[in-house]
Amino acid sequence: MALRVETALMGPDTDQYAGQGQNRPTLARIAELARQMEDIGYDGLTTPESGHDPFLPLMIAAEHTQRVRLGTNIAVAFPRSPMVTAQLAWDLANYTGGRFTLGLGSQVKGHNERRYSTAWPSPPGPRMREYFLCLQAIFKSFQNPDSPTYFEGEHYRFTMLPPFFNPGPIEFPDVPLYAAAANPYMARLSGELCAGLRLHPIATFRYTREVILPAVAEGAQRGGRDAAAFDLIGAPFMAVGKNEEEVEKAKNALRKQIAFYASTRSYHTVLDHHGWDGLGMKLHGLSVANKWAEMPALITDDMLEEWAVISTYDKLVDTIRAKCAGAFDTVTFVLLGETRDDLDMQREIVAKLHQD
Known part of the structure; x- marks a missing residue:
């Protein structure tokens, strides 16, 4: 099973998830990383909206790459009007020679209202549906x-x-639209209207197969579309290393990342699907109290197995294939810490994942 493989360009690292600081990108560093990642063989580079604008780095990446697909993963929709987003996407589609993909998500009410100063007048699903339809109308115009x-x-x-x-x-x-999703409504919406879905890593492998995939198929049927042509992009959490000692270190770092996301109430349906009742609200309470350092201890090894690809380098390809089989067409490497700097490992793994 051949997989397309993406990775993040200037994505957040472990310390950021624990509230211990941001990276500070430079134009030169963005250009260097874009060239490196294309040379390694990645099919796509993505930029998050995690303290920095997700569109600006893609202009630099476009200038310094020729082949690799470039996309937002994701840009927050509601603080930007459809016209503002459409203009950004249209220019990037032009400047990249058609290599740009537009990934959009709703974010949650608290962040929209309190961080972005954006009104939250109604449930996000119907508004996202209209947002995509409006974008498509603007592109046609x-x-x-x-x-x-x-x-x-x-x-x-x-x-x-x-x-x-x-x-x-x-x-x-034809700018490919991707919805960010971790719930059935957005999965159905993406199946109906979008080229694909950027699955939030909070969605476990079992939740993806049992909840997300059926919802995508339902949406595709509603829209009269071929579900086989749909691009489901998974971004599983990863804890990898050269040996078992490094894997254990990576697992401990990963707990910070998972605890950060699992504290968000909108994602608690995933936790409840596994029977982890009460975990989400415990994490949420600690986050509200600004006790970020106490949160990772609540993520057990059994939970990590449900969420993450956990492996030494020599078994990584087989582990990814086994975890992703029948779920993802494209997998995004969410690399943290030292694994980001191991370019030889990434080159080898990407090449192997491209093989049938």
Whole structure:
């Protein structure tokens, strides 16, 4: 089973998840990493919205790469109007020669209201549906300025595009849309309207097979689309190392990352699916109390096995194939710590995963 493989460009590291500081990217470092990752053989590079804008680094990556696919993983939708997002995506599609993919997510109510100063007037699902439909209408209007396609919904309206403000047709107008999802509604929505789904790593392998995949298939049927052409991108947590000692060290670091995400109430359905009742609210309580350092201890080894790819380098390909079989078409390497700097290991693993 051949897999496409992506990795993050300037993604957050372990200390950031534990509230202990941010990395500070530079233009030169972004360019260097983009060239390195393309040379290693990755099929895609993605940028998160984790303290930095996710679109800006892709301009640098576009300039310093030729082949690799570039995408947001993910940009937060609601703080940006559909037109603002469409203009960014259209220019990146043009500048990359069609290599750009637009990954969007809703984020949660608290972050929208309190961090982004963005209103939360209603449940996010129906608004995301209209957001994607509005984007598609704007893209069609950019490509066909003489015959604009307008959109009017309950939450978003696009009914004006004077020629002066239309960027005009480009060679690669079909911008692939990806929804971020960890729940059935967004999975159905992505199956109905999007090229693919960027699965949040909080979704365990079992949850993906038992909840997400059936929801995608239902959405594809609703939209009259071929589910086989759908690109489900998994981003499983990973704890890897050269030997068992390094793997144990990586597991302890990974607990910080998982505890950070599992504290978010919107993701507690995943925990409840496994019968881990009460864990989510314990983690949430500690996060609200700013006790980030106490949270990782609540993530047990059994939980890690459900969430993560755990392996030494020599068994990593077989472990990834076994965990991802029948679930993902594309896998995103979520590498932390020293594994990010082991370029030879990454080159070997990517090459092997490309093989049938």
